[in-house]
Structure formats: C-alpha cells, structure tokens
Amino acid sequence: MKIWEELKKQWRFMDGVVIVCLVILSFTPLIVFGMNQKNQTDDNGLIAIIKIDGKEVDRFELNENTKHYEKTYYPGKDKYNIVEMEGTRIRVKEDNSPDQIAVRTGWISRAGQTSICLPHKLVVELVSKAPSEEDEDLIISY
Known part of the structure; x- marks a missing residue:
C-alpha cells in the first residue's frame, strides 16, 4: 500500500x-x-500480376468464378515457385527458397496486397480491376 x-x-x-x-x-x-x-471495394474484381526480376510475366483476373489453377514458374536455374489461385485469392503454394517467406504469407485476396519471394525475385501483386478516382489523380503523364 x-x-x-x-x-x-x-x-x-x-x-x-x-x-x-x-x-x-x-x-x-x-x-x-x-x-x-x-x-476500398473489390466489387470491380481483382487482377493478379506476377513479376519476376521486375518484369511482368503473367496477369490473371480473379473473381468468384475463377477455377482452381496452379502454375509453376522457373525464375532461374534450380529455382521454382508454384503459384495457386482459387476464386478471389492467390498464394505462392510452394518454392525452394531457404526462408519460405512467400509461402508463409499464405493467401492474399485484397487489392494492394503482395507476396514476395526475394531469393527468386518473384512478386505476386493484387491490384483493383478498375482503379479508383483517387488513383487516377496520382497518374502523371509526361
């Protein structure tokens, strides 16, 4: 006391x-x-962009009707990433990187989320199908 x-x-x-x-x-x-x-509403749908070493290699439209799909990417010699998508979500299911950060990230399903595998330089990014008016204001044309 x-x-x-x-x-x-x-x-x-x-x-x-x-x-x-x-x-x-x-x-x-x-x-x-x-x-x-x-x-932020995802009613407009989502687009999954897959980049390897900063270059876009694939683009998928994700919506409620998207069937289960897996694709394997080979970003380098003896490197692989298996990307799985289903409905409005996507993930890196498996890879042979030492840290497994992209695999541990799990499913991503909202615009702006990313899953990154640094050793393989693979990025899975979700963007809105129709950008909002605020995003259009940020676009600068040269």
Whole structure:
C-alpha cells in the first residue's frame, strides 16, 4: 500500500491529461487505415500480376468464378515457385527458397496486397480491376 500512496503523492492532474491524450492518439492510425480499407471495394474484381526480376510475366483476373489453377514458374536455374489461385485469392503454394517467406504469407485476396519471394525475385501483386478516382489523380503523364 505504501507504493500506491507514493504514486498518489507524485500524481498531477496534467499527467492524467497527457496519458489520456497519448492513448487516444495511439488509436488514430488504426481508425484512419481502417476507414481507408473500408472505402476500398473489390466489387470491380481483382487482377493478379506476377513479376519476376521486375518484369511482368503473367496477369490473371480473379473473381468468384475463377477455377482452381496452379502454375509453376522457373525464375532461374534450380529455382521454382508454384503459384495457386482459387476464386478471389492467390498464394505462392510452394518454392525452394531457404526462408519460405512467400509461402508463409499464405493467401492474399485484397487489392494492394503482395507476396514476395526475394531469393527468386518473384512478386505476386493484387491490384483493383478498375482503379479508383483517387488513383487516377496520382497518374502523371509526361
């Protein structure tokens, strides 16, 4: 009980105000990003872009009617990645990289998500089929 009494002696009103403000501010990013994700709708469909070494090698349209499909990519000698897609989701099912990060990422199903296998330089990226008006504003023409 002596510890509690010591804390009460050292406590100031503004300490409480600062703590409450910091707690509220700590949840601000969660609210902002949550609202941003809520505004992104995938009703327009998704496009999965497969890139190896920065070059696009495949593009698949993903929607509810997409059948189960697997494709194997060979980004280099003795390297392979098996990409699996089903419905509106896609994943790197298997590869022979040492860290297995892309495999551990699992299924991705929302616009903006990526699955990356760094040793093989393979990137699976999901983009919205129809870009939003905000995305169009960001396009800069030369």
